[in-house]
Amino acid sequence: MAAWASRSSDMRGVGHEMEHETRRISAICGAAALLLGACGGNDSALAPEGPGAERIAGITWVMFVVATVITAGVLALLVVALFRRRARRDGDAEPDDTDRRTERWVIAGGVVLPVVVLVPVAALAVAVLDDAPASELRIEVVAHQYWWEYRYPDLGVVTANELHIPAGETVTLEMRSDDVVHSLWVPALGGKTDLVPGRTTTMTLEADDPGTFQGRCAEYCGLQHAKMLFLVVAQGEDDFADWVDAQGRDAVSDPSASAGADLFAEAGCASCHTVRGTEADGPVGPDLTHIASRRTLGAGVLDNDPDGLRRWIGETWEVKDGITMPPVPLTDEEVDAIASYLETLE
Ligand code: CUA
Numbered sequence: 001m002a003a004w005a006s007r008s009s010d011m012r013g014v015g016h017e018m019e020h021e022t023r024r025i026s027a028i029c030g031a032a033a034l035l036l037g038a039c040g041g042n043d044s045a046l047a048p049e050g051p052g053a054e055r056i057a058g059i060t061w062v063m064f065v066v067a068t069v070i071t072a073g074v075l076a077l078l079v080v081a082l083f084r085r086r087a088r089r090d091g092d093a094e095p096d097d098t099d100r101r102t103e104r105w106v107i108a109g110g111v112v113l114p115v116v117v118l119v120p121v122a123a124l125a126v127a128v129l130d131d132a133p134a135s136e137l138r139i140e141v142v143a144h145q146y147w148w149e150y151r152y153p154d155l156g157v158v159t160a161n162e163l164h165i166p167a168g169e170t171v172t173l174e175m176r177s178d179d180v181v182h183s184l185w186v187p188a189l190g191g192k193t194d195l196v197p198g199r200t201t202t203m204t205l206e207a208d209d210p211g212t213f214q215g216r217c218a219e220y221c222g223l224q225h226a227k228m229l230f231l232v233v234a235q236g237e238d239d240f241a242d243w244v245d246a247q248g249r250d251a252v253s254d255p256s257a258s259a260g261a262d263l264f265a266e267a268g269c270a271s272c273h274t275v276r277g278t279e280a281d282g283p284v285g286p287d288l289t290h291i292a293s294r295r296t297l298g299a300g301v302l303d304n305d306p307d308g309l310r311r312w313i314g315e316t317w318e319v320k321d322g323i324t325m326p327p328v329p330l331t332d333e334e335v336d337a338i339a340s341y342l343e344t345l346e
Contacts, residue, residue: 043214045187050206052190055128062124066117077109135172135204139163143175143182143195143217146224146323147286147299157247158274160286161299164243167210167234175201183219186232192218207234216300223322229300250277251289251345260341267328269338275345285325292346298323309339 048054140151141163151158165171175184177195185192186205193203207213217228235243253261261278264270270280276289294304298320302308311319314335317327330338 042188042211047188049208049211049213050189051208052204052206053186053188056191059124059128063121066121070117135170137166137169137171139165139171139173141173141175141184141195143177143179143184143221143228144324145179145222146217146228146320148184148228148230149178149286152244155244155248157244158287159247159290159294161230161296162294163215163230163232164240164247165205165207165232165234166240167207167236170204170206173203173205175203180221181219182217182221182228184215185218186213186215188213189232194219205232207232210234210236210239214300224320227299227301227320229296231295231300246293246346247290251275253278254341254344257337257341257344260337260339263334263337264341267330267334267338269328272325288342288345290345291342292344306339306343309342310335313338313342 042049045053046057046060048057137152138154140153142149142151148161148163149158150160150163173184173193175193175195176199177197179197181197182195183192184195184203189205189207190203193201195201211234213232213234215230215232217225219225221228264275265279270278270282272282272284273286273288274281274283276287280288292304296302297304297308297312301320302312313328314330314332315327316323316325
């Protein structure tokens with residue numbers, strides 16, 4: 001084959017590869033968009049739906065405008081300087097005069113301008129920090145590699161990966177970590193706060209209206225950091241009261257799922273997970289007393305539907321490699337029985 005022909009066929013190979021790669025990347029992006037879409041909920045700090053996020057968005061826009069004006073000013077000065085220099089080469093300016101003018105520019109640009117810009121911005125930031133409202137509901141948050149535990153000590157509720165709050169009310173999150181540093185972030189509702197081992201940090205959260213909001217871990221915490229998602233479900237007063245009432249109850253045992261319940265104990269699930277009202281009182285993994293009421297599994301990784309549940313039990317590490325829950329060897333029938341049992345835990 002002629003050299004050019006072989007080269008062109010090589011190029012075609014490269015072209016193909018690039019095309020393939022582009023297609024692969026857009027498939028991944030599409031899948032990611034679908035995954036995030038499936039998780040549901042507003043995920044944008046620039047579409048605030050609570051007072052905390054509104055304050056942050058306000059500061060963001062002020063800083064954006066200030067930065068834009070300063071950038072435009074610097075560019076304008078640069079253009080002026082370029083032309084002035086050319087002009088000076090032709091004419092002959094008085095050196096003393098130029099020195100004095102330079103000095104004025106240095107003082108104005110290096111001292112006066114930063115003070116005028118930074119002092120109000122700093123004052124605004126302090127005012128916003130001081131503005132934290134008093135809270136009516138206290139929720140304990142424990143971060144684990146890689147899921148979120150929520151405890152409502154005054155209401156007798158323990159749940160995971162789905163934080164329910166009353167809309168229009170401020171709640172206080174008392175947060176700790178079980179292992180490494182994590183960070184809780186609900187972009188549409190507020191800022192980030194770290195959860196640090198051996199320490200309790202607090203933050204307040206409020207949603208203006210009922211709705212579902214995407215939350216995530218915002219501090220790299222290990223292999224599955226990106227799959228440490230959660231939902232915030234803000235509910236009206238009555239809906240929230242109903243939710244608290246249902247979540248506070250023990251699990252109701254359904255005789256049709258007794259085979260799965262037995263297997264749940266025998267396969268070792270019960271030594272890590274708690275199902276209140278049964279023998280299962282494991283303290284390691286998420287409380288499963290009302291697992292069927294939650295929208296996602298594995299901290300936002302799968303939809304909580306029959307398929308998702310069977311995948312999560314049967315292919316745990318294919319879905320989320322390296323987590324504390326070990327892959328338990330189960331037959332399809334056993335996976336099905338355990339899933340059927342968990343589906344009764346509403
Ligand atoms: Cu937890 Cu990142």
